[in-house]
Amino acid sequence: MCGIVGYTGYRQCTPILLEGLKSLEYRGYDSSGIAVLENDSLHVEKAEGRLAVLADRLQEGVLLPGKTGIGHTRWATHGKPSDENAHPHVSENGKIAVVHNGIIENYRKLKEELIGKGYHFVSDTDTEIFAHLLDYYFRGNILEAIYKMMRKVNGAYALGILCDEMPGTVIAVKKDSPLVVGLGKDENFIASDVPAILKHTRTVFYPEDGEIVILRPDSVEVYGKDGERIEKEVEAVAWDASAAEKGGYPHFMMKEMMEQPRAMADTILPRLAGSVAQPEISGLSEAFLRNVDKIYIVACGSAYHVGVAAKYILEEMTGKNVEPDLASEFRYRVPILTEHSLVIIISQSGETADSIAAMREAKRRGAHVLSIVNVLGSTIAKESDDVLYTWAGPEIAVATTKAYSAQLCAVYVLALYIAEILGTINLEEAERFAAALRALPEKAEELLSEHSKIQYAASRLSSSHNIFFIGRNLEFAAAMEGSLKLKEISYIHSEAYAAGELKHGTISLIEEGTPVVALMTSGALTDKMRSNIREVKARGAFVLALADVDVEIGEEADVVLRIPKTHHLLRTSLAVLPLQLLAYYVALVRGCDIDKPRNLAKSVTVE
Numbered sequence: 113m114c115g116i117v118g119y120t121g122y123r124q125c126t127p128i129l130l131e132g133l134k135s136l137e138y139r140g141y142d143s144s145g146i147a148v149l150e151n152d153s154l155h156v157e158k159a160e161g162r163l164a165v166l167a168d169r170l171q172e173g174v175l176l177p178g179k180t181g182i183g184h185t186r187w188a189t190h191g192k193p194s195d196e197n198a199h200p201h202v203s204e205n206g207k208i209a210v211v212h213n214g215i216i217e218n219y220r221k222l223k224e225e226l227i228g229k230g231y232h233f234v235s236d237t238d239t240e241i242f243a244h245l246l247d248y249y250f251r252g253n254i255l256e257a258i259y260k261m262m263r264k265v266n267g268a269y270a271l272g273i274l275c276d277e278m279p280g281t282v283i284a285v286k287k288d289s290p291l292v293v294g295l296g297k298d299e300n301f302i303a304s305d306v307p308a309i310l311k312h313t314r315t316v317f318y319p320e321d322g323e324i325v326i327l328r329p330d331s332v333e334v335y336g337k338d339g340e341r342i343e344k345e346v347e348a349v350a351w352d353a354s355a356a357e358k359g360g361y362p363h364f365m366m367k368e369m370m371e372q373p374r375a376m377a378d379t380i381l382p383r384l385a386g387s388v389a390q391p392e393i394s395g396l397s398e399a400f401l402r403n404v405d406k407i408y409i410v411a412c413g414s415a416y417h418v419g420v421a422a423k424y425i426l427e428e429m430t431g432k433n434v435e436p437d438l439a440s441e442f443r444y445r446v447p448i449l450t451e452h453s454l455v456i457i458i459s460q461s462g463e464t465a466d467s468i469a470a471m472r473e474a475k476r477r478g479a480h481v482l483s484i485v486n487v488l489g490s491t492i493a494k495e496s497d498d499v500l501y502t503w504a505g506p507e508i509a510v511a512t513t514k515a516y517s518a519q520l521c522a523v524y525v526l527a528l529y530i531a532e533i534l535g536t537i538n539l540e541e542a543e544r545f546a547a548a549l550r551a552l553p554e555k556a557e558e559l560l561s562e563h564s565k566i567q568y569a570a571s572r573l574s575s576s577h578n579i580f581f582i583g584r585n586l587e588f589a590a591a592m593e594g595s596l597k598l599k600e601i602s603y604i605h606s607e608a609y610a611a612g613e614l615k616h617g618t619i620s621l622i623e624e625g626t627p628v629v630a631l632m633t634s635g636a637l638t639d640k641m642r643s644n645i646r647e648v649k650a651r652g653a654f655v656l657a658l659a660d661v662d663v664e665i666g667e668e669a670d671v672v673l674r675i676p677k678t679h680h681l682l683r684t685s686l687a688v689l690p691l692q693l694l695a696y697y698v699a700l701v702r703g704c705d706i707d708k709p710r711n712l713a714k715s716v717t718v719e
């Protein structure tokens with residue numbers, strides 16, 4: 113969480129920093145700030161509230177002139193959102209300014225030590241430590257000060273630093289928090305994420321933990337852990353700037369929902385040769401897979417819901433035992449891991465703190481780690497044994513849609529791949545599955561073009577206080593995601609239940625008019641679901657059913673949305689799409705800030 117940017121070059125930096133921060137607001141948006149180094153004097157402006165408040169205060173940059181600066185958009189961890197707690201934080205003598213993404217674990221101890229040395233704190237943040245600590249160690253050499261600071265501080269950080277003795281210079285360093293360096297002509301950039309600099313450059317590199325980067329308009333130097341100069345390999349970012357813009361849609365979420373067919377196709381199609389899955393992974397040999405005793409799928413949030421769906425898919429296709437787990441739980445329990453365990457980490461950002469910790473724990477215990485990740489070069493992508501990228505492109509809205517869909521598609525490809533290696537799928541079935549996979553993006557497109565019924569249902573649901581989602585098996589996984597989407601952007605309380613579990617307590621909450629969104633499967637479970645729907649209907653529920661085209665449904669449901677036919681294991685991918693649209697339209701009717709829901713951040717880099 114939190115986003116940082118930095119610029120040094122020949123242009124006025126404040127408008128560039130404001131624009132960069134705008135594309136990082138998904139990382140946090142409770143306050144923001146900018147520090148500019150004009151010759152040898154530092155000027156800082158910060159504001160509680162959305163970035164627009166700061167931009168207004170600065171008249172879009174006019175009031176803070178200078179060509180070297182750093183900026184920050186905050187998601188509060190230590191100290192409430194306020195002007196004082198907003199970054200940048202500045203040393204008492206005004207010499208050093210710092211923006212920080214991450215969290216310092218030993219900040220209480222360091223704060224006491226610094227107070228003992230006579231420093232005064234003006235904020236409740238952990239970040240202010242950096243400003244005072246760097247000031248304490250700075251004796252004319254910023255590198256030395258940073259090395260000493262790094263030895264003292266435990267925790268995660270990506271820092272942008274300005275020092276009034278170094279005009280025209282931005283200094284950056286990271287540990288366990290994301291940072292990208294962008295290279296331009298006579299100007300250079302830092303940012304937490306690529307979209308913040310895409311308008312200016314697509315030539316980037318990613319510093320490693322502990323590396324210090326010194327940026328000037330015409331040079332970028334990188335120093336390693338022992339002070340040695342390091343040459344970095346630069347990369348060209350494939351995304352263009354328009355990928356991170358709304359492109360005519362009112363919200364990023366709508367744009368990203370509509371991009372799902374493309375994200376699905378890009379994740380699936382290059383990896384299918386006929387009916388044979390060919391993902392670009394090399395670590396899963398037949399010998400290893402035969403001996404796999406258990407597959408753990410570890411993730412957070414929506415990525416965890418992909419893991420729940422993956423359990424049903426992988427178990428049915430590969431015959432292996434699969435256990436989905438929340439990364440925040442997995443990392444603190446004692447999972448039984450051996451060299452015969454396969455741990456699959458799913459993460460859009462590749463930077464989620466709990467998922468990183470779970471991955472490291474799994475590797476430490478000897479398991480093989482395969483990750484499904486969207487962001488190239490992210491920590492999880494770099495550290496896992498194998499990576500299967502999702503090709504969703506940059507996702508800006510806090511509520512994930514296209515990354516979730518692309519993750520599911522990566523799971524389908526992986527399941528087919530493992531099943532083909534193990535021989536747990538026959539040729540005919542593989543062909544049927546591959547054909548259904550190829551057709552999936554088109555069916556998604558069809559489903560995403562129908563909004564009117566969903567808008568009607570949204571208007572019926574928008575004044576509810578509680579909404580329940582029910583489904584069985586894979587539809588239960590889709591129900592979990594639908595429920596999360598709804599609550600995170602519309603602020604209506606909602607719960608997802610395995611339909612058979614409802615009568616063990618929760619049905620007591622159903623009363624006249626309580627909305628129940630029921631996912632109707634076709635096949636063996638149709639009649640079970642029909643009974644569950646009748647049970648809630650009999651207690652007055654307003655039922656919105658999502659049903660396959662061939663499922664007969666009459667009086668039981670108040671509104672019926674139809675899902676095109678597909679392979680039974682791919683149904684989650686389609687069922688979730690109307691649920692995303694439903695959440696969107698409910699939030700719209702309620703006037704919520706769809707792309708930036710309260711209290712949330714897209715990239716959760718703290719525990």
Ligand code: G6P
Pocket residue numbers: 412413414415416458459460461462463464467510511512712713714715716
């Ligand atoms: C946040 C996001 C979710 C996401 C989760 C895990 O809560 O809002 O959309 O599913 O983090 O993030 P990851 O980047 O690891 O997929």
